Amino acid sequence: MKVLLIQPRQGAGVGFKSMSVIEPLGLEMVAGALEPEHEVRILDLFDKGNLIPVVKEFSPDACGISCSFTIDVYQTISIARAVKDTRKGVNIFVGGHHASLNPSDFLDPSIDFVVVGEGEATTAEALRCLEQGGDIAGVRGLVINKDGCQVFTGDRDGILDMDKLPKPARDLTHSYRNAYFLGFQKPTAALETARGCPYRCNFCSVWRFYKGRCRTKSAARVVEELSEVGEEYVLITDDNFLMNVERAEEVAMGLRNARIKKKITFQARSDTIVKHPDLIPLWKEAGLFKVFIGFEKASEDELQSVEKRNSVANNEKALDILNKHNIGVVASFIVDPQYDRNDFARLRQYIRDKRIYTPSFSVLTPLPGTELYARMKEKLTTANLELYDFMHAVLPTRLKLDDFYRELARLYISAYRRPEYILKSMGHLIKNLATGRISWKHLLRLLECGWSFITPSSYLNIQASRPS
DSSP states (O other): OEEEEEEOOOOSSSSGGGTEEOOOHHHHHHHHHHTTTSEEEEEEOSSGGGHHHHHHHHOOSEEEEEOOSGGGHHHHHHHHHHHHHHSTTOEEEEESHHHHHOGGGGOOTTOOEEEOSOOHHHHHHHHHHHHTTOOGGGSTTEEEEETTEEEEOOOOOOOSOGGGSOOOOGGGGGGGGGGOEETTBOSEEEEOOEEOOSOOOTTOSHHHHTTTOOEEOOHHHHHHHHHTOOOSEEEEOOSOGGGSHHHHHHHHHHHHHTTOOOEEEEEOOHHHHHHOTTHHHHHHHHTEEEEEEEEEOSSHHHHHHTTOOOOHHHHHHHHHHHHHTTOEEEEEEEEOTTOOHHHHHHHHHHHHHTTOSEEEEEEOOOOTTSHHHHHHGGGOSOOOGGGOSSSSOOSOOSSOHHHHHHHHHHHHHHHHSOHHHHHHHHHHHHHHHHHTSSOHHHHHHHHHHHHHHTOHHHHHHHHHHSOO
């Protein structure tokens, strides 16, 4: 079969997806499972005008669309309808985190089925069944749309030995590689080394998607995959890379022994860093460039409210350890819609006091499919899924909405208009521009996005333009 896999893309604007564009690793993994049995093409939809010409030229027998983010639901359905109108008889399916946790959002005549959970084996079996003229109702892990209803074919277990997973078909995104970036890290490749997380934060959809299971690739497999990545910058997409400390040590040693030189960013919990501080100098030598840490809150009471099972003290100790070794730290904080001006002021002061160089702020958002959503869904102020971008309030705010966004913008102004941040950033910019690492076009894009973060009207303008 000829299979077209499509990655939707949001336009520039307020939101974290404007500050980074990560390669469609999920689609590359599915493609790796489908080849060479099928002819596969990946369309990364940076230009929506490419959709119809590619469908007409390629004439796919099946088309898969990734919908991992809630804000992509409407776009995913729009793409499915356009493909179905253009290519009669094509089998269209949807997969990804949001699609798996909320398949009912895709009960649409243009969509034939939803792949629930990990997609490699399920997609391969479903397409093989279709090609042979069989009934996909016998394939576990699908939600089939039929006669205006949905039928679930049953749970499917994920693969236990992750070393047996196919490698991502990165060659299918060759023409897009330079478009993938993480802020000023450009181009950036993505690598998955594990699935799942043992923790149960109530705002997180990751552990729900993986049904609480945790599995890892071996250190040898991780080193092998990193050796095959062409980009200098690498983002490890695991929700909690240091979940297995012994494996993390083996990976670092393997990279050092193989003399693989990459600038690596990963996500980790602060308590693991505090318990195992020796990991950091080892990983510094192996190429660790930056760590994302979910600080979430600046007080113990608030931190417990999101069921983080961690402490503010651990966050601060981890920050000190990473700063000591000159590792960049992106500390993310959750802004509660019920914050008043004093709460915002305390958070600003905390970031100044702790000298947190690159904080990020997300508005508490009950993602459909999470425990938080089940608890808060009756309080939601909008059904518009495009506002579930972590930058807009979808729950009632204590302050007037324009005042809430004014305070949210002040968080960014306070953090990123500091003289020391500006001076250090200018140094990096001049160096990167001079060496050609980044272009003026890319710089202007990031500056435009950064301006939207510190401009209250940008939040309100988008909110007003999107119907509830």
